[in-house]
Amino acid sequence: MQHVAELVAIGPRPGDSPAAQRAAAYIEQALATAGLHVEREPVGKVLVPGIELGGLLYRAAREVTTTDPNLVVRFGPQTGAALLVMAHYDTVPPSPGAADNAAAVGVLIELARVLAASPPHTPVILAFTANEEIGLVGCGGARRASQDRRRVRDSRWISSAAPARCRSTARAS
Numbered sequence: 001m002q003h004v005a006e007l008v009a010i011g012p013r014p015g016d017s018p019a020a021q022r023a024a025a026y027i028e029q030a031l032a033t034a035g036l037h038v039e040r041e042p043v044g045k046v047l048v049p050g051i052e053l054g055g056l057l058y059r060a061a062r063e064v065t066t067t068d069p070n071l072v073v074r075f076g077p078q079t080g081a082a083l084l085v086m087a088h089y090d091t092v093p094p095s096p097g098a099a100d101n102a103a104a105v106g107v108l109i110e111l112a113r114v115l116a117a118s119p120p121h122t123p124v125i126l127a128f129t130a131n132e133e134i135g136l137v138g139c140g141g142a143r144r145a146s147q148d149r150r151r152v153r154d155s156r157w158i159s160s161a162a163p164a165r166c167r168s169t170a171r172a173s
């Protein structure tokens with residue numbers, strides 16, 4: 001609950017805002033306090049797919065560039081098929097984002113502490129992803145980066161409203 005309170009106290013944390021940067025800094029600090037090494041993975045440019053509703057184009061596909069990084073912590077062996085678990089740290093502009101998605105970020109921070117204390121036998125990657133609310137930008141970046149390494153066996157997204165594109169299983173080929 002402490003993590004949720006701290007993140008909510010920052011206020012709304014839309015992607016690429018000073019508030020989102022403060023949220024990222026809070027997560028890094030919490031993980032560093034637990035003695036964990038956090039990687040800042042740049043997300044950069046991501047293609048956000050269009051949305052069609054009942055045959056009408058609701059939103060066209062577009063390319064989005066984000067300066068917010070994904071924050072990644074790795075556990076277990078360096079090789080082998082990995083489980084990727086993600087939670088996003090941004091919010092929609094007017095919302096303090098307690099349930100969406102500070103609660104999941106808090107769970108992921110605590111999961112990191114547990115995994116640090118008892119490392120898993122198979123690789124686990126935790127990703128605090130950037131800029132999801134405008135179209136799952138960070139999760140696209142995290143999955144793309146992980147798939148490039150051909151390592152992800154399965155991916156899980158923790159959120160009050162799990163988006164299908166990020167929730168679906170990513171298979172290593």
Ligand SMILES: [Zn+2]
Pocket residue numbers: 088100101132133159161
């Ligand atoms: Zn969300």
